[in-house]
Amino acid sequence: MELELIKMCARDLLNANYAIAFTGAGVSTESGIPDFRGPSGIWTRDPEAERRSYEIFGKFLRNPKEYWEEVLKSPFYEILEKAKPNPAHYALAELEEMGIIKAVITQNIDGLHSKAGSKKVLEFHGGIDKLRCIYCGCRFPRQEFAKEIEERKVPICKNCRSPLKMDVVYFTEQIPTDVYDLSLAEAMKCDLMLVCGTSAVVYPAAELPRVAKRRGAKVVEINFEETPLTLEGVSDYIIKGKVGEILPKIVEEVKELRKKQ
Numbered sequence: 262m263e264l265e266l267i268k269m270c271a272r273d274l275l276n277a278n279y280a281i282a283f284t285g286a287g288v289s290t291e292s293g294i295p296d297f298r299g300p301s302g303i304w305t306r307d308p309e310a311e312r313r314s315y316e317i318f319g320k321f322l323r324n325p326k327e328y329w330e331e332v333l334k335s336p337f338y339e340i341l342e343k344a345k346p347n348p349a350h351y352a353l354a355e356l357e358e359m360g361i362i363k364a365v366i367t368q369n370i371d372g373l374h375s376k377a378g379s380k381k382v383l384e385f386h387g388g389i390d391k392l393r394c395i396y397c398g399c400r401f402p403r404q405e406f407a408k409e410i411e412e413r414k415v416p417i418c419k420n421c422r423s424p425l426k427m428d429v430v431y432f433t434e435q436i437p438t439d440v441y442d443l444s445l446a447e448a449m450k451c452d453l454m455l456v457c458g459t460s461a462v463v464y465p466a467a468e469l470p471r472v473a474k475r476r477g478a479k480v481v482e483i484n485f486e487e488t489p490l491t492l493e494g495v496s497d498y499i500i501k502g503k504v505g506e507i508l509p510k511i512v513e514e515v516k517e518l519r520k521k522q
């Protein structure tokens with residue numbers, strides 16, 4: 262069953278003119294980064310952590326200094342920084358290298374797609390390696406402010422002198438318009454969207470597969486479990502299992518099919 266679906270997905274990828282991937286936290290669990298809502302997700306185990314995550318953006322607006330203190334206390338960023346790409350990230354990078362996948366839109370903030378070699382990555386929820394000004398939209402490498410951060414000073418935008426926050430998009434915060442527009446354009450343009458390791462419940466990100474579907478694209482999911490996309494018929498089919506095992510098998514299958522062409 263699984264093998265049949267893997268073969269079908271490889272054929273669909275080869276037949277597509279403009280395939281893209283849309284990824285979520287499930288793509289990074291095999292790199293040792295817990296997801297939020299999966300079986301051993303951070304919020305599944307600690308619902309209080311979910312409540313706190315809704316407050317952090319408000320804290321930044323009210324008191325940037327307190328916000329930065331909280332950011333520096335969080336163990337999550339350290340886990341993310343130490344993580345390495347896994348076979349799922351490498352498989353997607355290889356599919357791009359082969360000219361099959363044209364872009365990766367990711368909800369992940371860990372930067373692992375780029376580390377694995379993917380070139381066109383749209384970080385829908387930002388990335389931990391950057392700081393962003395919500396007032397003028399400028400982004401800066403976090404390294405540029407390493408000294409301020411270490412001295413516990415609030416980093417200040419070099420363009421408009423406002424306080425900076427992490428580039429990461431928090432709950433209740435708007436998606437930056439640049440990445441939002443580019444992602445929406447990709448979702449409208451693609452004829453195949455490979456949706457990997459996302460529960461597809463965080464909006465507006467979860468809108469992207471729906472947009473692709475409405476525009477006539479094929480939507481294929483890879484996930485341990487069914488999601489609203491499966492249940493509502495947005496995805497054409499779901500390949501159930503580990504992304505780190507399934508994506509490399511798809512790459513192998515694509516190579517086999519290409520040999521026969």
Ligand code: NAD
Nearest residue numbers: 285286287296297298368369370371458459460485503504
């Ligand atoms: P989620 O936690 O809501 O859902 C993860 C999904 O992936 C679940 O459906 C789970 O069944 C599936 N999954 C987990 N491991 C898998 C694996 N190895 N193979 C196949 N499927 C697997 O994640 P989400 O939908 O991305 O939404 C959470 C939000 O939290 C995102 O917007 C993201 O910004 C953020 N987040 C990011 C990271 C990261 O950067 N790595 C980690 C946690 C949360």
Ligand code: ZN
Nearest residue numbers: 394397418421
């Ligand atoms: Zn600014």
